[in-house]
Amino acid sequence: MDNTNQRKTLINGEIALFLRGLIIGKVLTLMVIGGLLWWLLKPNLLSRNSANSYSPNQNLNASSTGGSNFQTIADVPSGSFNYGGSTAWASIRQLVDSQIQSDRPELQLRYVDPTKNSPGSSSGIRMLLDGELDFAQSSRPLTDEEQAIATQRGFTLEQRRVGIDGIAVVVNPSLKVPGLTVEQLQQIYSGQITNWEQVGGPNLPIIPLSQRPENADTVIFSSNNNSKGQAFGSNVQYVYSTTEAVRQLSKIPGGLYYASARSVVPQCSVKALPLGRTSSQLIAPYRKPLVSPENCLRQRNQVNTEAIRNGSYPITADMFVIIKQNKGQEQQIGDAYAKLLLTEQGQKAIEQAGFVAVR
Structure with missing residues (x-):
């Protein structure tokens, strides 16, 4: 049992x-x-939630502020378009424009160098006036003369600000000088100051380099960069481009040159000088501490974008998209390109390229 x-x-x-x-x-x-059913249905649920949370104001806000990214901009024309102008925009063309074309493959941008003059804002605007470009990039405002030429040819030009750059002055790395005031810089290029000893440096002749005024990419004779026609002294030596100027400065102990801070501050063969409105307010165009030439290849100097943003750096340059207002395809692509740069994505990319955003 x-x-x-x-x-x-x-x-x-x-x-x-x-x-x-x-x-x-x-x-x-x-x-x-x-779990398998949830995974398969997840995309539909997410889409439904997105649709339910949509607000009409979202589209309105995107439109009024230029959109949050490159995909949100409407009326972007398809095809290949020519553009050119300021050499200061080189990093934007490399970084930002490549992103635009990746996100908007229907838009193809082709940079065109001038055939007769050195590349820069002035030559780009001339090419736009002559019908060689669909829009131009400039590091200075339009002049009255350029607007008058456009009017004579039956259209107008619009300048749309998309970023801010600093203008840096660079010298040979061996030069010992504390910095320059804006007035001293102007006096050097007008021929009134000819020796570094006059501005606290060694007894050494000053050899100022510049692009020719008619081809200038940036200008230095006004805080708002409107005095493009200011006469240079006979002591100024003219160069074709910033690349040529940097190459020459490495061989000229007393030379100096001015250009886009983004273009010259990271260069290892030259040294950027602090600038100021007064000698007691010198502001470096680079983030301190200054990287020595010996360490430059491993750690480049970076632009002092905070000083440019807060206005303490004395010479800045607004960056403009120059748009031909002719009710044609040129106006459409110029307008679309400016809107793309003014999106949240575009402004962040401009900051990544070493400039200051305007939004």
Whole structure:
């Protein structure tokens, strides 16, 4: 009798274990099936949630502020378009424009160098006036003369600000000078100051380098960069480009040159000087501490964008998209390009390229 009860107990235990395993197996199976169904339905649920949370004001805000990214801009024309102008925009063309064309493959941008003059804001605007470009990039405002030429040819030019750059002055790394005031810089280029000894440096002749005024990429004779026509002194030596100027400065102990801070501050063969409105307010165009030429290849100097942003750096340049207002395809692409740069994505990319955003 005892053996019979023991066998029953064992059988009942085995049945209980079997049922328990069967129940656990079913639960696990249901969990797997449920998880699989949730995964398959997830995209639809997310889309439905996005649609339910949409507000009409979202589209209005994107439109009024230029949109949050490159995908939100409407009326971007398809095709290949020519553009050119300021050499200061080189990093934007490399970084920002490549992002635009990746996100908007229907838009192809082709940079065109001038055939007769050195590249820069002035030559780009001339090419736009002559119909060689669809829009131009400039590091200075339009002049009255350029607007008058456009009017004579039956259209107008619009300048749309998309960023801010600093103008840096660079010298040979061996030159020992604390910095320059804006007035001293202007006096050097007008021929009134001709020796570094006059501004706290060594007894060494100053050799100022510049692009020719008619091809100038940036200007230095006004805080708002409107005095493009200011005459240079006979001591100024003219160069074709910033690349040529930097190459020459590495060989000229007393030379100096001015250009886009983004273009020259990271260069290893030259040294950027602090500038100020007064001699007691010298502001470096680079982030301190200054990286020595020996360490430059491993750690480049960076532009002091905070000083440009807060206005303490004395010479800045607004960056403009120059748009031909002719109700044609040139106006459409110029307008679209400016809007792309003014999106949140475009402004962040401009900051990444070493400039200051305007939004």
